[in-house]
Amino acid sequence: MIGIVDYGRGNLRSVEKALAKLNFPAKIMTEPEELKAVQGIILPGVGAFADAMAALKEKSWIEPLRQYAASGRPFLGICLGMQVLFAIGEEHGEHQGLALLPGRVVRFSEGRKVPHMGWNTMHQERPSLLLKGIPEEAFFYFVHSYYAVPDDPEVVAGSCDYGVRFPALVGRDNVWGAQFHPEKSSPWGLTLLENFGRWVSENDCVSSY
Incomplete structure (x- = not known):
């Protein structure tokens, strides 16, 4: 079971529908206690x-997500x-994130239309199981005004150009993130999901709660 936080x-429903189309059971979780019952989670977000x-x-998710x-x-x-x-994150001042990956999130510089909205090709920087079956320079759909600047470049698995080279897919160990919307990036976004x-x-990890 995949939990959607x-x-x-x-965009909870679009993620849930994409997983249903792929025949993966998923549930939208409204309480941190529900993390105990799922084998994987997706943390969506807009804004x-x-x-x-x-x-x-406010909803008491921060420490449970770190523990997860x-x-x-x-x-x-x-x-x-x-x-x-x-x-x-540097949006509207400096703010603490979950700190699961080292680095900062900064705004695109002047000279490009912001937000970066639409389709862009992704260059694969290193192998990832999430990229299995996805060709080099595949198109994905983006909507964002800020981008990550990791302290460790080794966490970048895919990158894009938009006046600056920015990470499109990042991760290490079991924690991964996509700057694009895979649920809106058919067919390659669905392949990633x-x-x-x-x-x-296939994950056989047991709950550590």
Whole structure:
């Protein structure tokens, strides 16, 4: 079972429908206690970094999400859900993230239309099980004004150009994030979600709660 974290800042239904299309059981979770019953989670997100972290704090998700990541079970952040995996976000001031990956989230510089919205090709920087079956320079759908700057370049598995080279797919161990919306990036976005779903299905980690 894949859990989709509901903290009031995500496209929950579109993610749920994409997983259903791929025949992976999923549930929208409204309480942190529900993390105990799922083998993998997706953290979606739209909007501002500070608002997302405030909502996660208000609904008591922050420490349970950190504990879930530490348990070794598959964890995928999408768009803003990817950005809050990092330590610091610079949107409307400096704000603490989940700090599951080292680095900052910064705004695109002047000279390009912001937000970066639409389709872009992704260059694969290193192998990832999430990229299985996805060709080099495949197109994905983006909507964002900020991008991650990891402290460790080794966490970048895929990147895109938009006036600057920015991470499109990041991760290490069991914690991964996609800056694009895989649920809106058919067919390759669905392939990535299918790879995640298979990973969850094969995952034999037990709850550490």
